[in-house]
Amino acid sequence: MKEQANIQALLDRYWEGETTLDEERQLKAFFSAGNIPEAYQAFAPYFQALQAEHAVQLPGNRQAVRMHRPLRWFRLAAAAVIAILLTAGVFWWTGGPAQQEQQALAPVMPPKIETPQPALTPSLEPAANPVAESQVPKKQTRKGTLRKTRSVAPEPAPEDTYEDPEAALAEIKAALALVSSKINRSKHTLEKGLQEVNHVDILHKKKKETDG
Amino acid sequence: MNWTIFHQQVFPIRHKLYRFALRITGSIHEAEDVVQEVLEKVWKTPADQSATIRNWEAWCMTLTRNRSLDKTRDRAQRRTAPIGQEAEYQTDGADPARQIEVQDLTGQVRRFMEDLPEKQRMVMHLRDIEELSYEEIAQVLDISLDQVKVNLHRARKAIRMQLQRVFAAEPVQTRNS
Structure with a gap:
């Protein structure tokens, strides 16, 4: 009874606009708790609705407000640095303009294309096997086209083919080690560049905070 | 605009801004647009002006009120009204x-x-x-x-x-x- 009298007093003051925020919260709690006396049930939907209205949220698809603008400049800068370093690394790795020019000319140099064939097919002597002679050039022409694209190797001369497999393996290992060292060097340069970009980013944020 | 202030004081009240805009405009889509515009405007606030603002929430609510009233008046001039949007209201209830x-x-x-x-x-x-x-x-x-x-x-x-x-x-x- 005492609680009901209290609620009645609170309601009277509420409708007059005289309640405090705490008292209004008490009313909302009372009407959302259940076991509401018959006399007050007409107001229950109202106070429950107020709380339901408070739970209304901005629809999910609009919550992703564009908030990444401050990082845009740094991201662009970082992307540019990475792109430049990668381009330079690839350019350097492939040997620069001199070798590229050589590579461009390589396909039109016929001796380098034709010479591997005798070594690969030693039994097909032109004089001893005329049938093979008539067939081989066709095959060679087709294979030759494929080989043109492969002739970009730094040392394409077939005469340099190693007879000792171990020596060939050692040479391959040496070549791969060289490539690996150059990749590592490019990676190191890239990491240094990224560290500098991150450092500038942190300084920029600190400056903004002190300015703001 | 200070990035930290925006994250800590402005962005978290977006739902409150949305509800207020919704109350004034009565339109879900217009309320969403209002919130977007207000947040963008706050973000673009010059540093000298933002330094004078003590209560970001009140300021954002004022911006929301002004923008919502503008939208409502624009709509009144166009003689259109939002319809049938009550069912789309989104609450955080699960049942x-x-x-x-x-x-x-x-x-x-x-x-x-x-x-x-x-x-x-x-x-x-x-x-x-x-x-x-x-x-x-x-x-x-x-x-x-x-x-x-x-x-x-x-x-x-x-x-x-x-x-x-x-x-x-x-x-x-x-x-x-």
Whole structure:
């Protein structure tokens, strides 16, 4: 009874606009708790609705407000640095303009294309096997086209083919080690560049905070 | 605009801004647009101006009120009105049955509130839904404390009459369990 009298007093003051925020919260709690006396049930939907209205949220698809603008400049800068370093690394790795020019000319140099064939097919002597002679050039022409694209190797001369497999393996290992060292060097340069970009980013944020 | 302030004080109140815009415009889409525009405007605030702002929430609410009223007036000039959007209201409740029940109740109360004059509607929303103090309401709406109290009193009186008229004539099944 005492609680009901209290609620009645609170309601009277509420409708007059005289309640405090705490008292209004008490009313909302009372009407959302259940076991509401018959006399007050007409107001229950109202106070429950107020709380339901408070739970209304901005629809999910609009919550992703564009908030990444401050990082845009740094991201662009970082992307540019990475792109430049990668381009330079690839350019350097492939040997620069001199070798590229050589590579461009390589396909039109016929001796380098034709010479591997005798070594690969030693039994097909032109004089001893005329049938093979008539067939081989066709095959060679087709294979030759494929080989043109492969002739970009730094040392394409077939005469340099190693007879000792171990020596060939050692040479391959040496070549791969060289490539690996150059990749590592490019990676190191890239990491240094990224560290500098991150450092500038942190300084920029600190400056903004002190300015703001 | 300070990135930290934006993250800590402005972005978290986006739902509050949305509800306020929704109360004024009555349109989900216009309210969403208002919030987007307000957040962008706040973000683009020059550093010298943002240094003078002490209460970001009140300032954002004021921007929301102004932008929402602009939208409402633009719409009035175009003689169009939002329709059939109540069912799209999104709450954080998980129980579908409870959501339908709440939507039914809120739909009736919302209609009562929509019928109120503009200023009474805004004052009532800020007090009864967002739980702002009279001083904060006066600041957001740029009116005096007396005007806040008078408008709140009138709004509640009108709502009470509506509740007594409708629910006394046709008792509503309330959720007492």
